[in-house]
Amino acid sequence: MRQTSLDINTVFDLGPLSITTTVITTWFILLILGLLCWLVTRRLADRPGPVQTAIEALVTIIENAVADVAPQQVKELTPFIGSLWIFLVINNLSGLIPGVHSPTRDLSATSALAIVVFLSVHWYGIRIQGVKNYLSHYLRPSPILLPFHIVSEITRTVALAVRLFGNMMSLEMAALLVLLVAGFLAPVPILMLHIIEALVQAYIFGMLALVYVAGGIQSQQLKQNKLKE
Numbered sequence: 001m002r003q004t005s006l007d008i009n010t011v012f013d014l015g016p017l018s019i020t021t022t023v024i025t026t027w028f029i030l031l032i033l034g035l036l037c038w039l040v041t042r043r044l045a046d047r048p049g050p051v052q053t054a055i056e057a058l059v060t061i062i063e064n065a066v067a068d069v070a071p072q073q074v075k076e077l078t079p080f081i082g083s084l085w086i087f088l089v090i091n092n093l094s095g096l097i098p099g100v101h102s103p104t105r106d107l108s109a110t111s112a113l114a115i116v117v118f119l120s121v122h123w124y125g126i127r128i129q130g131v132k133n134y135l136s137h138y139l140r141p142s143p144i145l146l147p148f149h150i151v152s153e154i155t156r157t158v159a160l161a162v163r164l165f166g167n168m169m170s171l172e173m174a175a176l177l178v179l180l181v182a183g184f185l186a187p188v189p190i191l192m193l194h195i196i197e198a199l200v201q202a203y204i205f206g207m208l209a210l211v212y213v214a215g216g217i218q219s220q221q222l223k224q225n226k227l228k229e
Contacts (some may be wrong), residue, residue, distance in 0.1 A: 004046070006019050006060050007117040008022060008106055009021050010169050010173060018110075019136065020106070021110065022101075022106040025094060025101070026091070026103045028107065029087070029090050029091060029103070030087075030148055031087070032060065032090075033087065033090065033151070035136050040055055044094030046227050059078075059082065059105070061082065062078055063078050065207075066078050066081055066210060069210050069211060069214045070210070070213070070214035070217065071209075072219065073128065073217060076124065076128065077124070077126075077210065077213060077214070080120060081209065081210050081213075082119075084113075084205070084209055085114075085202060085203070085206040088104065088113075088164075088202035088205055088206060089198065089202045090203055091103050091104045091109075092168060092199070092202050093195065093198045094196075095171075095172055095175075096194055096199070101172065102168050102172065102198070104164055104165065104168045104201075105168040105169040105171075105172050106165070107161065107165045108163070108166040109165075110160075110161040111165075113161070113164070113212075114157045114158070114161035115157065115161040116211075117160060117208075117212060118157040119214055119218045120209070121153075122134070122138060122216070124216065125216040128217050129217065131190040134216070137216075156212065160209075161204065162203075163205075164205050167197070168201060169199075171193070171194060171197050171198075175193070178190055
């Protein structure tokens with residue numbers, strides 16, 4: 001039976017750190033994903049079976065999505081964006097398991113994901129463009145705009161975390177209220193709503209991350225192309 005509370009419970013303390021149900025669920029999801037990746041990649045064949053075919057189709061879909069936004073960085077960005085999408089889908093759908101809440105309805109989890117995206121934007125930008133070239137875009141078109149660029153980086157990171165948290169929390173609250181009122185008379189519509197919303201929110205978060213990373217890279221490439229012309 002589903003939990004009837006949306007509280008974040010502490011399982012145990014590790015020194016000054018409190019290990020919550022969100023952390024435990026996230027660790028378990030990472031363990032399952034790692035095990036699945038090992039199982040599906042340890043016996044790859046030239047003539048793929050159904051499982052390998054499905055995995056290759058999924059990778060192709062992710063590559064095409066990345067290519068639509070950053071065609072010149074497909075190889076570099078696909079592992080990160082693909083991993084983020086898959087991780088978010090599993091996290092969001094984990095709320096369908098009786099007794100389990102989605103880790104993404106915890107602001108600490110979505111904040112951690114947003115920080116990873118924030119750091120990835122700069123890491124990919126510096127890796128591909130170099131430190132000097134990448135950081136110079138914060139001074140364009142005028143050094144006076146540097147504070148505004150910094151504020152923009154911070155606010156979009158906060159918005160990324162709050163958006164996913166708010167949507168997943170409201171989804172679980174709505175499902176909980178309906179179950180409390182109607183019991184299990186209408187479980188199928190609730191499950192379908194949860195699945196659709198979970199997939200949509202994972203897609204939006206991953207696409208925004210892709211746009212942010214690609215934007216930081218391509219701003220420098222556009223400048224280099226203009227210089228060449």
